[in-house]
Amino acid sequence: MIQIYDTTLRDGTQREGISLSCEDKLRIARRLDELGVTFIEGGWPGSNPKDAEFFERARDLPWKHAKIAAFGSTCRVGGGPEDDANIRALLDAGTPACTVVGKTWTLHVTEVLRTTFDENLRIIEKSLAYLRAQGRRVIYDAEHFFDGWRADPGYALETLRAAVRGGAETLVLCDTNGGSLPWQIGETVAKVQAALGHPLGVHCHNDSECAVANSLAAVHAGAVQVQGTVNGYGERCGNANLCSIIPALELKLDVRCLPDGKLSELYEVAHFVAEVANLAPDEHLAYVGRSAFAHKGGIHVAAMRRSATSYQHVDPERVGNTMRVVVSELSGRGNLLSKAEEYGIAPDSIADVGAVLNEIKALEARGFAFEAAEASVAMLMRRQQPGHRAPFELVDFLVNVEHRTGRGIFSEAMVKVRVGEEVLHTAAEGDGPVDALTAALQKALAGHYPQVKELHLSDYKVRILDGQHGTAAVTRVLIDMQKGPRRWSTVGASQNIIEASWIALVDAVEYGLALA
């Protein structure tokens, strides 16, 4: 059994562009606990108040599988742990486990800590021993371990021995700068294992695009704990990606790291975390990317049906993913019905599931893409429910972008829509044509649907498809709309970018109006 130590909530949030609220962090932690990881590192309580709040709220939750860990550094040079603010914050977090990071590399002892080699050993041992005496499980993160080992292997081992004396249950060797290669990691772990005979872990960064391989090499050489993040999120090039490490451990190295039956939740967990972090899921991620098992059609397909393993390295079902070739032909109906449930639509209320599927296929052939536009899928299904009535109907629109010397550029839109028997005709301006169109539509609907004012266009993506083959290019537009914390995506496609935007906008607004 290998321990999976998740640091998405601490090291993962160092990625530029991620900002998690306390509620976001709790949602992710609960989902990781459900998945069955061994440790969840919640944050660095000494570094910011948001992390302290997380630990306070996490304390009384019913964790099933995971132990919550708080992260911090050794106490200050020259002082003791008992009057160190950082160590105090670790204790106050009230977690069953504490992870303490200390210096391995002589360069950092002299240049960053600016102290002696002995003093560094003292603060490692004392900090750990103090936390251990308060009944905490203690994990030791040896920062820059592999660089330190290259510079001075003897001193690097001394720092680990200090941690063992302090009561560390696991010594985690960190490739902090991410520069190591797999065979270097493997050799070093084996040597440290031979020298100390103490449980080892590994914490890798992806600066050489080797973090997954490095983590696996460490386990291959005897490490029993792997630290990493969901989807490999982390500073610079990211941390070791647990979504690639976990399946490799279970399916290729034949060692367990999750409870029975949990591996197949990995795809969903990866997408859930991306969504909560408000990052587009990377479709090309190993195992959990939407494209990871997407096979092109043609001559391969027949051979693949006979012998699927001959064209894929693992069975995608094992990680909850699907082979894409099969999707459109066989399992689209099931997917669609489970999506209906996700959106609170009773599956048997959809008059004709086949009609929805056919419409999706026809629209995809015209350039729509529904993978990231679930609200458009929900609208297609709702329009098949008996008694469904559109909240408004388009009569006319007109969008104007004008540049006038002396006045600059401005965008205006006119919209004429019908709501019931009434025709509403109004205009608005905006930063660009789509912004103006959105504003005009909201203005037209506000009398009948006051809640339309709460809708907010939060993202707008355009892709031009097939602009190269002499035929007219198709423009695909994805719109993200928001109402408070809720956010949904819709799609439109057309030769005309404004029409594509209008199609996506109508779905986005209709979906938003139906929200409670």
Next chain:
Amino acid sequence: MIQIYDTTLRDGTQREGISLSCEDKLRIARRLDELGVTFIEGGWPGSNPKDAEFFERARDLPWKHAKIAAFGSTCRVGGGPEDDANIRALLDAGTPACTVVGKTWTLHVTEVLRTTFDENLRIIEKSLAYLRAQGRRVIYDAEHFFDGWRADPGYALETLRAAVRGGAETLVLCDTNGGSLPWQIGETVAKVQAALGHPLGVHCHNDSECAVANSLAAVHAGAVQVQGTVNGYGERCGNANLCSIIPALELKLDVRCLPDGKLSELYEVAHFVAEVANLAPDEHLAYVGRSAFAHKGGIHVAAMRRSATSYQHVDPERVGNTMRVVVSELSGRGNLLSKAEEYGIAPDSIADVGAVLNEIKALEARGFAFEAAEASVAMLMRRQQPGHRAPFELVDFLVNVEHRTGRGIFSEAMVKVRVGEEVLHTAAEGDGPVDALTAALQKALAGHYPQVKELHLSDYKVRILDGQHGTAAVTRVLIDMQKGPRRWSTVGASQNIIEASWIALVDAVEYGLALA
């Protein structure tokens, strides 16, 4: 010296969402040649007419460093290479090198080829020998090599021996399903090397997120050729990423693979290929991502200034990247002047190079990206030449997109421009707003500049930047324009998509009017 074999133009284009025109492929190939890779695989001439066109146009270009390779499979079971359409297409490509893929895995011989083990050996040997006899350098890609080796190492070696008899100069072991781990690759390469003593290469896929580590493990074990793609583009989870492999080879394994001084162009090449492929560059890629050396400020910065290597695994300058903390340094002057020469602009005719550089920086901060928009750079420089006069000046424009019940959607544009003393005021319609605007501008200019009618808007790419941070999103537009066989790219950016398009359009038209 390790051979770098780039297959971005063949295997890389298998990635969903990439579609390269023949012109795009030639631009990428020329850039790769400039970088100094050993081989550029241009495509599979037997599989589609676009690839055949690439080879036809590539044949007479002055390649500096790279040999162009054409890819194809062994001849058909039961037949000979001399009357095989696929082998014929390989020869017709007229490239110095041909890469032939054949079966290694017994399962594939019986289930996919549906033939005998001996017949498979025969078609490997005969296909290679035939191409060799026609004077081609022949590289052999052993498909599913590592799976085949696990199933039947004896037969796997037999297939390689058949390739050696056929005259293969390099035997490339392919991890086609991407399921292998680094120590497995290393051991296998070492054993094959010991058994055959023939030059080996490696071709990895990233399905286990180990393609880079696997490629490096193969070199560590003796392989002399690495196949991969720029940015790791490729089917499913991608191919081995040359942008991570090349710097690891040169900086960590201390083996050369590019000509002197070329490694520092890697960042630019990675971004250039992403722009041409119209994919957002992944900011978190190792070495070449914009975030790869982005260090957070705070307490680290002071320590990092004293000892930069203590916080980064390699010096970012070596790959043309920069440490983000130290952002705004004045490099780029040399780059700009060599770009001027490329565009036939005498460097000393530019009145103020510093002004051009400053303008580029200011515009990039506003969302422009000049990496793939050389004609916009050329225009910035020309506007600094003494005596330069713009061929026309904008007075007003107006773009209209209208949906009217019963008539559908239509787009019109009005343009008013000044040429010399004359004001031209006209209108046109189009498939969408930008198409209409282009048509109106061409109509307005046709009297003074009849050659404007030969200009043709051949591609139009849009990206929305920064849609998430509460600030207004910026739209970046790239326009490709063509005149006969010549093609050039320009960029515009603005909050308003129509204004962004206009900016790019003006550069594209001005550049086109100045062509002989």
